[in-house]
Amino acid sequence: xTSRSPFFFAIFxxxxxxxxxxxxxxxxxGIPWFEGEQHxxxxxxxxxxxxxxxxxVMASLNIPDQPPGFQLLTEQAASPxxxxxxxxxxxxxxxEWSKRYASGAQTLYFKVQLVSDDSVxxxxxxxxxxxxxxFWEEPQATAVREVLQQARERSSSPESLTRELxxxxxxxxxxxxxxxxxSGTNYVELLTRMLNHAGIPARIADGLQLEDARRRQRLKPxxxxxxxxxxxxxNPHTGTQxxxxxxxxxxxxxxxxxDVVGGSESQVTFSMLRQTxxxxxxxxxxxxxxxxGFISLYQLPIEEQGMFRMLLLLPLGAMIVAFMRIVIGIRxxxxxxxxxxxxxxxxxxxxxxxxxxxxVVSLGLLMRGxxxxxxxxLVSRISALIILVIFITTGISIVGYQMGxxxxxxxxxxxxxxxxxxxxxxxxxxEEEGPREVVIQGFGSLFVAVCAYLAMSAPLAGHLTxxxxxxxxxxxGLILLMGQYTGYKLSELRRFHPMKAYDQ
Amino acid sequence: xxxxxxLRLHRAGILSMNRRNVDYIGRYNDRSSYPLVDNKLKxxxxxxxxxxxxxxxxxxxxxxxxxSHFRExxxxxxxxxxxxxxxxxxxxxxxxxxxxxxxxxxASGASVSLGFxxxxxxxxxxxxxxxxxxxxxxxxxxxxxxxxxxxxxxxQGVPDIRIVVFQGYPVMAMLRLATxxxxxxxxxxxxxxxxxxxxxxxHSLNAVQFNRTITLxxxxxxxxxxLRIDDWNHMLVMASRCYEATGLGYMGVxxxxxxxxxxxxxxxxxxxxxxxxxxxxxxxxxxxxxxxKLKRPHFTPEGRVSYAMEMFGQ
Numbered sequence: 001x002t003s004r005s006p007f008f009f010a011i012f013x014x015x016x017x018x019x020x021x022x023x024x025x026x027x028x029x030g031i032p033w034f035e036g037e038q039h040x041x042x043x044x045x046x047x048x049x050x051x052x053x054x055x056x057v058m059a060s061l062n063i064p065d066q067p068p069g070f071q072l073l074t075e076q077a078a079s080p081x082x083x084x085x086x087x088x089x090x091x092x093x094x095x096e097w098s099k100r101y102a103s104g105a106q107t108l109y110f111k112v113q114l115v116s117d118d119s120v121x122x123x124x125x126x127x128x129x130x131x132x133x134x135f136w137e138e139p140q141a142t143a144v145r146e147v148l149q150q151a152r153e154r155s156s157s158p159e160s161l162t163r164e165l166x167x168x169x170x171x172x173x174x175x176x177x178x179x180x181x182x183s184g185t186n187y188v189e190l191l192t193r194m195l196n197h198a199g200i201p202a203r204i205a206d207g208l209q210l211e212d213a214r215r216r217q218r219l220k221p222x223x224x225x226x227x228x229x230x231x232x233x234x235n236p237h238t239g240t241q242x243x244x245x246x247x248x249x250x251x252x253x254x255x256x257x258x259d260v261v262g263g264s265e266s267q268v269t270f271s272m273l274r275q276t277x278x279x280x281x282x283x284x285x286x287x288x289x290x291x292x293g294f295i296s297l298y299q300l301p302i303e304e305q306g307m308f309r310m311l312l313l314l315p316l317g318a319m320i321v322a323f324m325r326i327v328i329g330i331r332x333x334x335x336x337x338x339x340x341x342x343x344x345x346x347x348x349x350x351x352x353x354x355x356x357x358x359x360v361v362s363l364g365l366l367m368r369g370x371x372x373x374x375x376x377x378l379v380s381r382i383s384a385l386i387i388l389v390i391f392i393t394t395g396i397s398i399v400g401y402q403m404g405x406x407x408x409x410x411x412x413x414x415x416x417x418x419x420x421x422x423x424x425x426x427x428x429x430x431e432e433e434g435p436r437e438v439v440i441q442g443f444g445s446l447f448v449a450v451c452a453y454l455a456m457s458a459p460l461a462g463h464l465t466x467x468x469x470x471x472x473x474x475x476x477g478l479i480l481l482m483g484q485y486t487g488y489k490l491s492e493l494r495r496f497h498p499m500k501a502y503d504q
Numbered sequence: 505x506x507x508x509x510x511l512r513l514h515r516a517g518i519l520s521m522n523r524r525n526v527d528y529i530g531r532y533n534d535r536s537s538y539p540l541v542d543n544k545l546k547x548x549x550x551x552x553x554x555x556x557x558x559x560x561x562x563x564x565x566x567x568x569x570x571x572s573h574f575r576e577x578x579x580x581x582x583x584x585x586x587x588x589x590x591x592x593x594x595x596x597x598x599x600x601x602x603x604x605x606x607x608x609x610x611a612s613g614a615s616v617s618l619g620f621x622x623x624x625x626x627x628x629x630x631x632x633x634x635x636x637x638x639x640x641x642x643x644x645x646x647x648x649x650x651x652x653x654x655x656x657x658x659x660q661g662v663p664d665i666r667i668v669v670f671q672g673y674p675v676m677a678m679l680r681l682a683t684x685x686x687x688x689x690x691x692x693x694x695x696x697x698x699x700x701x702x703x704x705x706x707h708s709l710n711a712v713q714f715n716r717t718i719t720l721x722x723x724x725x726x727x728x729x730x731l732r733i734d735d736w737n738h739m740l741v742m743a744s745r746c747y748e749a750t751g752l753g754y755m756g757v758x759x760x761x762x763x764x765x766x767x768x769x770x771x772x773x774x775x776x777x778x779x780x781x782x783x784x785x786x787x788x789x790x791x792x793x794x795x796x797k798l799k800r801p802h803f804t805p806e807g808r809v810s811y812a813m814e815m816f817g818q
Contacts, residue, residue: 378630378632498712498715499781
């Protein structure tokens, strides 16, 4: 007697591998367990307005590049008559519109969908930036030196220096030096210049506060310093380190936000909307970027995806047939005929499918009665039966259509060859074992087919089998396990009940 | 609804369908031996080599055009049986008991024409009754005349004896009697009566029809309790020899008793049914386990039979 433990171990491995892979993909790719799970997404629209001056126009907008805390889902430009492209050069991304000739008021749109994702950090510069040398004129030069001196005394690191500097520059603690500096200049730019002077690489980043259904918003400047590893963001007014929630950094590199050649009075405004998208679509959009994405079927063309959707349901039906036959003990006509019928039911929906199936089979049985009197050879009899089945289905479709039931057409989804063989088998069964057995097997098959249909048409089943194809390893394991089931079938508990009399 | 708990079934040693398939047929029956039993013609030829008698082979119809030879053959015959070589479960077997001029009388009493028989042969050749619908051959055999002592119990048809042989040991046996319900066929699920037989003596133990215990034959009204099979030891040895012939560890051997020729092998079955347990009122599993635990199996059919008669006799 061979030991079965390696077999059970292999099945255990199969099932755990399937489950583990599914969990991993759920966690890593964010594929939801249930259909219809929603995730919030920000739709941000940048609107560029300018006056064209009757000459070639070229508009270039800085667009987000790895904004910290967000993931870019989609990018889209709407601008009739303009050529559009996205250009990446020396670490910053720009959207460029161009047109040979334009005049009058022009409006260009650029839309992005952003998902908040805390794991995303800002871009890491390829070459560490260096502090720029700054030149100050007197009396600012002295003021800067003194303010920086104060801040340096109270701090120990670039971060704390930045915080202290911001505090000193606030109007609440007025000093001669700071008032002199702040008056008449751009405050945030002043800060970056001072920090650069202090040997700390600093720049301005423009952020956008995301609030639902806001229109005509403008970018707010934030201060960024480089601490030797990454860019850190500070609120230039409060000195708070870190990016507030729901702020997306639209522009990080220190280049212009918008350049328009051939136009004037240009401006950019932003409007935003909070949307929800199914978590599944989100996962699909992100699948390409992840290493685990290769297992998923999302990369296939849509048509093939539809085919796989159906194909991947079959194992579920096969498992139900195996369970019904091995554990319950329901007799069916033809081993996997019920699965194929169930697949047809998925296309036709249940009630029309049942009606069509029963009418085709009963009409076929009637005609088969005549065929059996003709004494034909088996192959030609089956072939004749296939043709008859096609006639019957055509007839049902046409009659159904004339009577106004479009569902009559769906009868063509039934596999003709399988129907012909079912009729042949039923007919032989009728002749040999009597109508009772035909009814038992016929209803057994239909019952199993309906169970398989119910399982296969459940939205959850379709969702799980398609989005977690690795779960089929679990189904495979369960089917193999059933193949080793040596216990009693449910039907045997009834069949052998007279044994009570002998068991004392 | 009548149900029995799985625990009680297990205690009674009832072999389940799944266990039979996995633990016995799957483990002890070599696939390559299946054609020997699934093809009645091969079984017949093989049995002859091992001195197991079978009904006399009259003709083999292999091709459509050979059906004309059949017409010549039946001119001289009164009774015969037509069987598909690869048929299963008694499907496609037509037994003609006698002739009335140009009509042939079936075992059930219905009369058929020569044309019907030819059509039947053509169906068999096309594979209508064979497993998987593969092309088949038809064999025409001499009619078995059942011995009077057994024939009286059966309504029409020939009573046959099914012996389950495990590793060459006959473990359980039953007599199958046709009834009106079973239309002259000896299949239990079609309504034939199954009479459990004591392996030790060939005495009847218990009888069932449609899974229910009965004491009298439903058609002939004869009591089934004091039935006894003659020449029992010889029949068990015949069954046991089939193990050497086929190498199948778990099989059903179907025998008939001919009035003149004595016990004959009718067919072998690599997937014998479970109804024999009901007819005996005993489970197979306990007996199969007894044989599996044997440390020194017997090498001769006679040795195995005497061991089985001692172990499993009542």
